[in-house]
Amino acid sequence: MPMRHEQVLPFAALVQWTSARRLWQGQALTLDTHHGFVFAAGAGFKVPMGVGVALMPFRHPHEAALHARSVAVASGHPFVAGIGPGAVDFQRHLGGGEYASQLKAIREYVVVMRTLLDGDEVDLDGEYFTAHAALPPLPTPEVEVGLGVLRPGMARLAGEVADVAITWLTPASYLRDVIVPAMREGAEKVGRPMPRLVAMVPMFVAEPDRDPTRIVLESNGVHLMLPHYRDMLSRAGIEIDAQQPAESVKRLISGGGFLSGTPEELAQQMDEFHAVGVDEVVLNLTGVARCYGNQVAMGEMETILGEAAP
Known part of the structure; x- marks a missing residue:
């Protein structure tokens, strides 16, 4: 902000x-x-x-x-x-x-x-x-x-009335298995094309001196405590335990809700979102910005964009 x-x-x-x-x-x-x-x-x-x-x-x-x-x-x-x-x-x-x-x-x-x-x-x-x-x-x-959009009910509604569905912290597999089918169902119900799908994807470049728990919680610590986000992540197979933040972060990263890796690996992971029907992937480096400053986050974005450019 x-x-x-x-x-x-x-x-x-x-x-x-x-x-x-x-x-x-x-x-x-x-x-x-x-x-x-x-x-x-x-x-x-x-x-x-x-x-x-x-x-x-x-x-x-x-x-x-x-x-x-x-x-x-x-x-x-x-x-x-x-x-x-x-x-x-x-x-x-x-x-x-x-x-x-x-x-x-x-x-x-x-x-x-x-x-x-x-x-x-x-x-x-x-x-x-x-x-x-x-x-x-x-x-x-x-x-x-x-x-x-986080859950099937909202996805169906988006399919009926929205121009765009926007997701946050949603793994690519969850979009493929839950969100996209629900959007399609809503769109078919009223006889209209499916809305565009935009995925806001939190990520960071993994480096030896970086603490993933700190970056993830600086980025999305509040979201991980909200019931509707925790329910969505549970549906995606990612259980969040407020008493075990480090373990929860590991599950979030391994489950694809928060991306981490080299710039090349991040580009490959973003390709997975496009492969399941995402029209627009949004790079969210809030955690990096909050931990290391906007200039570092911007440099990291530019590096990732260089790998992800078509």
């Missing part, structure tokens, strides 16, 4: 000057992600961008559509507006209660966003969201609405 908008610029430059194809950032709690993207575009780094994912309790879907369109206009490129409901406790803390039906709340949110972004007037009195409005007409690059 950048503390200053200027910290986004080197990563935007990496996309502009290397084989990387899109700048991604997740939900930020320090500076708004969309504002950082617009700042980068205003500084001259007009590259494709995506949020994976913005958390629904922070904003009404009308505002989410407006934010997404603003980034697309500023960058001049298609934008991926990924959304997700967040953890149940997070929903309670911001909204006073959880969504009784997570999937219904998400469906309503997507309906509002997609209708507005298509230039139509939305007319919805939903159980969770109400919207009777339209966005003023404005020529805009395409905005894809994405869903954060």
